[in-house]
Amino acid sequence: MRSLQFCAAHTWPSAVFNCDLHCHSTCSDGLLQAAAVAARAASNGVDLLALTDHDNLDGLPAARAAAEAAGMSLVNGVEISIEWESLQIHILGYAFDPADPALNAGLAAIRSGRIDRARRISAELEKVGIDGAFDGAMRLAANPSLISRAHFGRFLVDSGVRKDLRSVFESYLVPGRPGYVDHRWATLADALGWISSAGGLAAVAHPGRYKLSRPDMRRFLAEYKDLGGRAIEVVSGSHTQEHVDTFGRLAREYGFLASRGSDFHGPGESYFDLGQLAPLPDGLKPIWDVF
Ligand code: AMP
Ligand code: MN
Ligand code: MN
Ligand code: MN
Numbered sequence: 663m664r665s666l667q668f669c670a671a672h673t674w675p676s677a678v679f680n681c682d683l684h685c686h687s688t689c690s691d692g693l694l695q696a697a698a699v700a701a702r703a704a705s706n707g708v709d710l711l712a713l714t715d716h717d718n719l720d721g722l723p724a725a726r727a728a729a730e731a732a733g734m735s736l737v738n739g740v741e742i743s744i745e746w747e748s749l750q751i752h753i754l755g756y757a758f759d760p761a762d763p764a765l766n767a768g769l770a771a772i773r774s775g776r777i778d779r780a781r782r783i784s785a786e787l788e789k790v791g792i793d794g795a796f797d798g799a800m801r802l803a804a805n806p807s808l809i810s811r812a813h814f815g816r817f818l819v820d821s822g823v824r825k826d827l828r829s830v831f832e833s834y835l836v837p838g839r840p841g842y843v844d845h846r847w848a849t850l851a852d853a854l855g856w857i858s859s860a861g862g863l864a865a866v867a868h869p870g871r872y873k874l875s876r877p878d879m880r881r882f883l884a885e886y887k888d889l890g891g892r893a894i895e896v897v898s899g900s901h902t903q904e905h906v907d908t909f910g911r912l913a914r915e916y917g918f919l920a921s922r923g924s925d926f927h928g929p930g931e932s933y934f935d936l937g938q939l940a941p942l943p944d945g946l947k948p949i950w951d952v953f
Contacts, residue, residue, distance in 0.1 A: 681950050682937045683712040683739065684754060684867065684895065684923020688804035689721035690741075691812035693928025696721030697728035699936070704732030708937035710950055712739030712756055714867075714923070716808060717772045719760045737953050740765075741867055742853040743772055745846065746882060751872060753853040754895070754921070757953050758862025765860040772848050773807045780809040782843040783835070787814075790840040792823060811835045812927065827931060837873075854889045865893035865921045865949060869912075870905030883916055893919035893949045897942055899934040900925055910943045920946035 686692030687699045694702065696713055699721075703711045711734060713725040722738055729736035740755045758765060784796035798817035803809045815830040824830040835841040848856075857864045866886060874882060883894070895901075896909045897920075913920045920942050924934040942948055 678941075679710070679950070680708050680937050681710045681922055681948070682708045682924050682926070682939070683710075683737070683756065683865075683921050683949065684714050684741070684898065685711070685926040685936060686715055686741075686928075687713060687721040687725070689718055690715035690805065690808045691803075691810040691927060693931060696724040699926070700725045700728035700734065700736065701732055703936040704729065704734040706935060706937040708734060710735040710737060710953075711936070712737045712754075712923070714739035714741040714754055716741050716752075716810060717743055717769050717776075718805070718808060719766070719769065720805070722760055737950075738862070740769070742769070742856070743847040744850050744853045745848075746850050746885075747878075748844070749872060749874065750845075750847060751850070751882075752867035753850070753857070753891075754865040754867050754923075755853070755857035755860070755862045756865065756949070758857055758860035760860075762856075762860030765856040765862075768848060768852060768856040775845060775847075776807060776809050779843060779845045780814075783811070783814055783841050786843060787834070787841045792818070792821075792840075795841075811841075814841060850886060851889055854886075854891055858890055863893060863919075863949065863952065864891045865895055865919070866891065867895055867923075868898045868900045868925060869894055869909050870898070870901045879912075883912060883918075887916055887918070891918075893921050895923055896920040896946060897922040897939050898925060899923070899932060899939065906940070906943060910946055913946055919949040919952065921949045 687696040713721050715721050726736050737757050742753045744751050787795040799813040802813045802816050815827045818830045854864050926932045926936045
């Protein structure tokens with residue numbers, strides 16, 4: 663068996679192999695430290711974990727050490743914020759070399775805009791009578807350079823504006839609602855280029871979450887495939903059964919590898935805990951077969 667430090671061709675032994683390839687730590691907008699995320703995954707029965715913090719790789723060494731201590735496999739991961747036709751989309755990268763200079767420079771460039779964006783989000787919230795959001799969200803961000811809408815969401819819950827994150831994101835912080843601002847993220851070509859230059863493999867995160875018509879989704883997937891994208895998340899903590907069916911069908915049609923990830927951000931906040939998702943539907947090629 664080859665190391666999962668970087669990409670390694672390997673066929674996993676069993677059909678009941680529990681992979682969770684999408685989750686977050688305090689290095690981005692998760693609630694648990696990277697080592698605690700890995701330890702929790704192992705105790706939930708995960709066989710192969712990817713920590714996929716937004717736009718940074720800082721948690722990978724601690725996650726790897728904790729995974730090794732628990733006897734669980736870990737593959738390097740990241741979730742890259744891009745914009746495609748004015749829409750914010752997330753591209754997951756896996757099994758890359760974390761020291762790759764192009765990948766690190768690209769992620770640093772994305773991060774550099776987040777604090778300015780957070781000030782603009784706060785100014786928009788002030789217009790609807792919500793004061794102190796920048797400071798409030800920053801206090802909740804263990805890693806200030808990764809200040810995210812999740813931190814603003816938690817601030818709005820803590821200040822009693824809404825009862826939970828789900829209802830926050832129905833009324834705030836999303837396009838057309840207070841607290842949403844446009845932002846220049848990476849392009850799709852940038853993200854795929856960085857991942858491939860670092861020897862990794864890309865997957866579209868939670869494709870069911872994007873407000874794309876069917877023809878636009880097909881256009882997006884075709885462009886993604888043309889640029890070298892090889893996988894999509896089919897089973898995701900933010901997918902309904904209908905999404906699983908739709909994206910399972912699209913994965914077969916486009917020849918994409920299929921991925922599975924909870925998108926766990928923290929206990930009591932995420933709908934699915936680490937490793938506690940349905941298996942991939944039959945007939946799909948799991949992405950972990952090519953790690
Ligand atoms: P950002 O990268 O700053 O745009 O923030 C995006 C993050 O906000 C996501 O990764 C989630 O953690 C959180 N988020 C976005 N939409 C929702 C939602 N509907 N419910 C809960 N969290 C959400
Ligand atoms: Mn997040
Ligand atoms: Mn995401
Ligand atoms: Mn995520």
